[in-house]
Every structure is written in structure tokens, then in C-alpha cells.
Amino acid sequence: MTAEKVMSIAESFINTHEDPLGSNNVIFNTDYYGVPVYGSAYPWCCAFVWDIFRMAGASQLFYNGQRTAYCPTVHSWGKSAGLIVDYYQAKYGDIVLFDWDGDGVADHIGFCENLNPDGSMATLEGNTSDSSHSNGGWVLYRTRYKANIIAVIRPQYGDENVFRFTTNDIQLGDRGIDVWRLQMSMKARGYYAGDIDRYYGKDLEAGVCNWQRKAGLPVTGKFGNRYDWPTLYGLEKSGGFWIIHPTKIGTMHSKDVYMPQQILKASGYYTGALDWDFGALTRKGVQGFQKATKKLTVNGELDVPTLRWLVGDK
Numbered sequence: 001m002t003a004e005k006v007m008s009i010a011e012s013f014i015n016t017h018e019d020p021l022g023s024n025n026v027i028f029n030t031d032y033y034g035v036p037v038y039g040s041a042y043p044w045c046c047a048f049v050w051d052i053f054r055m056a057g058a059s060q061l062f063y064n065g066q067r068t069a070y071c072p073t074v075h076s077w078g079k080s081a082g083l084i085v086d087y088y089q090a091k092y093g094d095i096v097l098f099d100w101d102g103d104g105v106a107d108h109i110g111f112c113e114n115l116n117p118d119g120s121m122a123t124l125e126g127n128t129s130d131s132s133h134s135n136g137g138w139v140l141y142r143t144r145y146k147a148n149i150i151a152v153i154r155p156q157y158g159d160e161n162v163f164r165f166t167t168n169d170i171q172l173g174d175r176g177i178d179v180w181r182l183q184m185s186m187k188a189r190g191y192y193a194g195d196i197d198r199y200y201g202k203d204l205e206a207g208v209c210n211w212q213r214k215a216g217l218p219v220t221g222k223f224g225n226r227y228d229w230p231t232l233y234g235l236e237k238s239g240g241f242w243i244i245h246p247t248k249i250g251t252m253h254s255k256d257v258y259m260p261q262q263i264l265k266a267s268g269y270y271t272g273a274l275d276w277d278f279g280a281l282t283r284k285g286v287q288g289f290q291k292a293t294k295k296l297t298v299n300g301e302l303d304v305p306t307l308r309w310l311v312g313d314k
Helices: 004-010 029-034 046-055 071-080 177-189 202-215 228-233 255-267 280-293 304-312
Strands: 096-098 110-115 121-128 138-144 148-155 163-164 241-245
Touching: 004 046, 004 110, 004 121, 004 304, 029 046, 046 071, 046 110, 046 121, 071 096, 071 110, 110 304, 163 304, 177 202, 177 228, 177 255, 202 228, 228 255, 241 255, 255 280, 255 304, 280 304
Parallel strands: none
Antiparallel strands: 096 110, 096 148, 110 121, 121 138, 163 241
């Protein structure tokens, strides 16, 4: 079972809501209780998570295949099963538990989408809204912060050892992590010499045009997911995500090495050619990056935590 399958089902329910609002009458409660239910006794944030795993045919990954609609029970299970991971290691498909009043008791539950560049977490939750975090009646994407997250639980998916990330179409005037990634790659390739400031300015646009021309792509000055990102990285998508598998010294001509090499080179940690090969210089660059973060094991490998820091969490 993959995180992509579970999350694709969860994401298909975005904007699903109670009918009528305030009734707790919703498909997830109907599935959980076996009949439609109404009233304040049936909050359904946990029933939503339970039901998503059930729909994915992966009930065993949530509370050992048992039923619960009580968040503290899920928290206890995660701890006893040894599935709790550090907040800063959270990733797509993890279960997230929230504690709004700081009393140590889980009040709400959802899924992790990703960690944002500012340290917040993008989540997908049931029974939420802007007016009520834990009983708002909708399935929505939310932005949450570490202070309100009591635990992150990692279900035992069968695809743990990969790093996933997404990219957006970007153009002149845009800002953000995708602009940063583009600036780093263009700098590594010699098409951009400006500041690494996350701003898509005229200099970056000119470099993109030059790169597109040499790559035989439509020369637009914009950077998109249809042609540009896959050509730049040499990666393929799975479930809407770019996938990078961990690698170590001796891995040759690998698409999993190519993008990290670009970022390491632009950062000054790697001085070799962008050759897709994990040789001694690439290992030295990885070790330098790992030492500089002060939060990674210095093993010289492009493991998942290193890839997350190198590619995703900037």
C-alpha cells in the first residue's frame, strides 16, 4: 500500500461537508456507524481518517485494523506501536494529531500533505473549517503550526524509502520555493548569475529563455510542469509527485542523483560536473551539506532526510 493511494482517496473528498451543516450527517459517519447519524455526539474527524484507510483497502495501517473515532486512542496506539516521528520529519500521508489547548490530549486528527518553507504544515482534515478547527463540518486543506501538533504518526506504508515533492508553474513576478529551485538549477548550469532570492525576475527569465532554446523546448520564459520541470530534473512523476529514491556512492548515471547535484553545485558544496553519477566528489558535497545543516546524520548518502532538507524544506 502506498501513501499516494491513500492520499488520492482523501483528496478526492475535498469540500465534502455535512448535510445540513451542523448535523454531523456525512458519508464518513455513515460508513463508520453503518447507518446515517445526526447530532453533536458524532464528531467525525477521526471517522474520516478511519474511513479513508478502509476505502483504500488498508484498514490494517490505522489502529491495527480496529475501529476508533476517538483521537486520544489513536495517539496511544501510535506511541505504543512506535510509529511517532519528529514533526520536522513529517511527510505526505502521515497522520497528524492536534492539541488546541495544550493539555496533552489530542483534540483533532488529519493527514499531512507536506511541510511548508516557513515551518508550518499543510494538512488535509475532516470536520474542520475556519470557524471551528475540530467541528467545522468540511473536508479541507489547512495550514497548521508545530505548537498545535501533539504527534505525527507514520503508517507502515510499503514505500517509505522515497522522497516526494511537487512543483508549480511559475513565471515572471512569482516568489517561493519553486523559484528557489529554479534559480539553483539555472545557477548550477550557468544560465543565471543573480541572487538566490526566491524572486522570478528579468535575469532569471532571460536565463530560462536561453535554457529553453538550448533544450529544444518552447521559448516562453515561463517554467511549467508539462515540459520544463521534467527536462530540468530528468525525473518522472508518480501520483502527482516527483519521486527521488535515496542513493549513495557508486550509483551511476541515475536520475535520482541529477537534481541533488544541481542544488549542491549551486550551493557550493559540489565542484564536479553534472554527470548523474554519485562519485567521490558528490559524496564529499553531500557530507558538507549534512554537516552544515547540523540536523542530519553525516553519512555521505542522499537519504530521505537529506533529500528533504536539500530539495524540499527551504
